[in-house]
Amino acid sequence: MATIKAVRGTRDLLPPDTTLWNHVEATARAVFARYGFGEIRTPLFEATELFARGVGEETDIVSKEMYTWEDRGRAESDKGQSLTLRPENTAGVVRAYIEHGMADSGMLEKLFYIGPQFRRERPQRGRYRQFWQIGAEVLGPPWSGSDSALRDAEVLEMLATLLDELGVKGWRLALNSVGSAEDRTRYSAALREALAPVKHLMCEDNQRRAETNPLRVLDSKEPGDQEIINGLPKIADFLGDDSRAHFDQVKAALDACGVPYVIDPRLVRGLDYYTRTTFEFTVPDGSGLGTQNALLGGGRYDGLSEMLGGPKAPGIGFAIGEDRLILTLQAQAAEKQPAKLDAFVAPMGAAQNPAALKLARELRRAGLTIEVGDGNFRLKKSFEAADKLARKMVIVGEDEVNSGLFTVKNFAAGEQEKIPREDLATALSS
Structure with a gap:
């Protein structure tokens, strides 16, 4: 019988890679929090009309790449609703903003999301049919300052901070304005x-x-x-005075913050909802993405809320291709390989398994990362497993349990010593 594999264009994320994924997402959450962003989680699928109206019916996303189906009722005669797995998340965030009356507060809303998107495109390195994005949107009524050039510059400065804190090397910010509608x-x-x-x-x-x-x-x-x-x-050459002044203000704020950028007159981003500022962060060749070296992109969308039937709510946002960001970090070796566990607790014989688990519980509660072996392992096998997984090994034999003195093997130093039980946590953490 043939084995069942992941569907083409999808993949499993496995340890130790997921350690890096978690690090990236935790760093993004921490940076976003410092800038006043809160998390939003929207459904994985939406009414197809949302993307047709928001993204644009003539875009490749809507015309070629969406996963769409008819969701029929129980009865054969029931009229179905056309639903689509989300190919991007800005439209869904703005839909939620409108649906829940978030404009009524009169305040600026800063929202971020982390999650999968779906597009039926040709899979290639860094591009999958189920792919992950980290994104954020800033929007609100005009009197909240949502249309200010300062908002654009703040978002770009935040992204520069995030990439720096993740250790992305050689990033390049390309900037342009597509003006008003x-x-x-x-x-x-x-x-x-x-x-x-x-x-x-x-x-x-x-x-x-x-x-x-x-x-x-x-x-x-x-x-x-x-x-x-x-x-x-x-x-x-086609920008009006207001658009030109807005773009000049964005550039002036970035200059004041010391965020470097280049002007790319071809950077327009083809989605229908973009206006004024558009931007893209790229990384150098050799960063794991091949010739398609865009890491993230975004822009301003002052009319999207109204396109979706909502109030006037200018906004700006971005989406990071998380799959591509991970590839870049791995290629640039910006993140070290996941650190080894603090210790491997090795019981000497099955009779010592309970004592080993009790000791592991104490050490884990002290904040240490611990793996426990099995007393049925031969000593050589325990040593091999411990050396691969952990910095140190704690031997749990009958003598150790009775005396309270445990043999600790330090693999890097090639030494071992006897350590009292009450001092183990301190010794293993160093």
Whole structure:
């Protein structure tokens, strides 16, 4: 009988890798807390209409990549609802913001999430059909300051802090503005006009995007299309005075904080809800992501709440590809291999198993990380297991239990000594 394996595009996360995952998530939670963010947890699936209206029907996500099904009632005649596994989480967070009347407080809402998203795209290194994101959203009524350039700069400064605290080396922040909805409309029209005589020379995907969502052409990494793309109009030339002033304020705040950035006029991010500030953090080649070296991205979405039927609530947010972040940390060796346990408690014979478990309980309650062997193991096997798992080994024999003096083997020093039971916790922690 054939074995059952994980579905293509999904994977199991196993120790010791999960230690690094937990470290990343704990660090993110700690950093977000310092900036006043609280956690939100939205459903794994939503009404399909949420993503069609929010993300955009002509985006690749909605038109090609979503996992969608008809959720029928019990009776065959019941009209079903179209549901979709979430391909991203910003729309779901804004939906929750509207549904629960969070705007009524009049306060700025700072929300973060950690969880899986789902897209049916071709699996490759760092990209999976079930993938994990760490993200955050800042939104609120205009009078809460949600549309301020300061909010944009604060989010970017927080991300720089997070990447630094995780030990990500050589990160690069690319920054741009796609202006207001009006600016973007004018720019899209100019792009369509510029693409009309040359789109037939481009790849099939870009020919389609030139008609349905021309800003997505700028995101294309297709090598044969780069010369054409580089010659297209720049969004900076279509920004209104308000958009230009907002972007200048973002840059000034980042300069004041010492957060380095580069301006990338091609950075537009193709989702329909983006306005004004857009950004992307990348890492150098050789950081484990291949040529697709984007680590996280995001931007401002001042009209998304209204697109979803809610009140005016300007916002800005981002999503970190956690799978890609982990690969980067591993490739850059920014995190050491998981530390060994403090000690391996090795009973000498099955009769000493209860005493060994009792001792392990005492040491664990003292805050130590402990593994317990089995008295049926041969001594050699206990030594081999202890050396792999722990820094030290505590031998639990009849003499040790009766005398209260335990033999402790220090593998790094190659030494062993007798230590009284009451001093074990202190000795093992050093």
